[in-house]
Amino acid sequence: MLNLYKLMFLSTLIISTLISISSYSWFSMWMGLEINLLSIIPLLSDKNNLYPSESALKYFITQALASSILLFSIILSLNLSESIPLNLNFLSFIMNSALLMKLGAAPFHTWFPEVMEGLNWMNSLIMLTWQKIAPMVLIFYNYNLSNFFLFIILSSTIISGILGLNQISLRKILTYSSINHISWLMSSMMNNQMIWIFYFLIYSIITLNIIWIFQKFEIFYTPQLFQILNSNKLIKLFFLTNFLSLGGLPPFLGFFPKWLVINNLVQNNFYSLSILLIIFTLITLFFYLRITFSSLMINHSETWKFYYIPLNFSFILFNFLSLTGLWTCTLIFYYI
Template sequence: MTKSYKILFLSSTIMGTLIAISSYSWMSMWIGLEINLLSIIPLLSEQNNLYPSESALKYFITQALASAILLFSVILSLNISEYPQFPNTFSMMILNSALFTKMGAAPFHAWFPEVMEGLNWNNSIIMLTWQKIAPMALLMYNPQMTTLLTSVIIMSTIVSGILGINQISMRKIMAYSSINHIGWMISSTLNCQSIWLIYFTTYSIITLNIILILKSLNVFYLKQLFNSLNSNKPLKFFFILNFLSLGGLPPFLGFLPKWMTINNLVQNGFFTLSAFLIIFTLMTLFFYLRITFSTLMINTSETLIFQSNKNSFTVMFANMISLSGLVACTLLFSNL
């Protein structure tokens, strides 16, 4: 049963994000971010388990530090005439760094997998999707610093690919996957912000599908996943297809926003950046494929006794939407 205080704090978390992205001044944006932060801490912590409380404390310290840096950069930019030794680009760089820390982009990413490791799947959904909206929106409001953004994009794709390979925890795999997608989302904001909206929506749908499957199986590690999926063939099928979609393979919905992002980058002359994105995303695709191959062929077993599994309607419906999404989008865009 959902506790009433969770509904209260969830609604104020949503309200904090909406205040931040709809504000006209940096001060009210900062207030919105603080409301969001202070509201999500009670959602993350649990009385009967130390790990979520530890994650909540790590999250609070990191976000409070980023908020302080953001407020400092705003004050510095307002009083820039009194400090001629600090150019305006310096304060903008500090501001962008604070936003990168809040969203968990490399090289400010180290807190994100550690926080994710202690959370349950409900809080993981919030952390992977909703908590990215406000920093991304505020980043789009800033004057674009192409060199800084390009560096963060390349580092996010490299770091997520290298560090994600050795993981056996599904929460950490999803965290490094999110860091990789943050790089793609930032690159989609360079020229066309509507592509970012399509990318974020698609990423949220696929992530939600994967986490619904993992939550229904009560799985947190790869070994548990292999054992659980052997007895449930429909969920195994949907899980494999969703992971391939998350990697951006062509027949699936996850290919659409990456295709649009690369197309937009090439049209605007970002040839080197698009090449880096494609090459280093293959590293994340490698550990996606390793999980799917292991699930499908290596760690699979057949039981002689037939087991009828009643899968959740929500899981099945969400997966059907995700898997039929590319067909729908192709038909839609071809008729526009």
């Protein structure tokens, strides 16, 4: 049951994101980001979280620093451009660095896993999905294809793959997976905004399905997966397909946005970038497969007895969408 203050701050969180992405001036966008920050801090300071004060404080310090840098760059661009000749690339570099820090992209990512480790699953879902919308859209407004963004894309996909290899915390695994998807999302921004919308929507659906399972059974670490998943075959099927879909394996839904991004990059002659993205995403796919294969193959505690676990209609519907989404999207785009 939602408390009244949670409902109020959740509504202001949604409104602040809409203010940021629909504003016409940078000051209004910055104001929306500040309202967003002030709205999520009470939600992070929840007694159900593992380390509520620590996560909220780390998040607040990082976001306040990024907001001050963003405000500094806005003031420079508005007031000093006429009197003092400034390099626009330098201002764009400062502004984009602040937004990337808010987003959690590598190499500005070090706060992200530490904050996520102290949150419950519902707050983690907000951090992984909704909190990415405003910084991503603001980056898209100021996006110019440069070596800086190419460096961010490559560092996000490389660092997320390497640092996610030795993790047993599922929250950190999803965090490094999110950093990897940030690189794909930024690659999808290059020429086509609709691809970014498709990618983010499908990523949010898959993440919702996975976190729904984790929250339902209160799973936080990989050793807990073996006992829970071996008790119900339907839950195991949903978990395996969603994790493989998150990795982008066909014939699951997660393959569709990656295919769109690769197709867009190849059509615009970004051959080397698409090859590097594919190669380094295989590292993240390795630890997805390690988790899924372990829960699939290790059957020493598995029994043929079926334990009935009640599943509501919305849970089955979202997982069914994840299972059949690629075929549905392929048919829709074929007839369009």
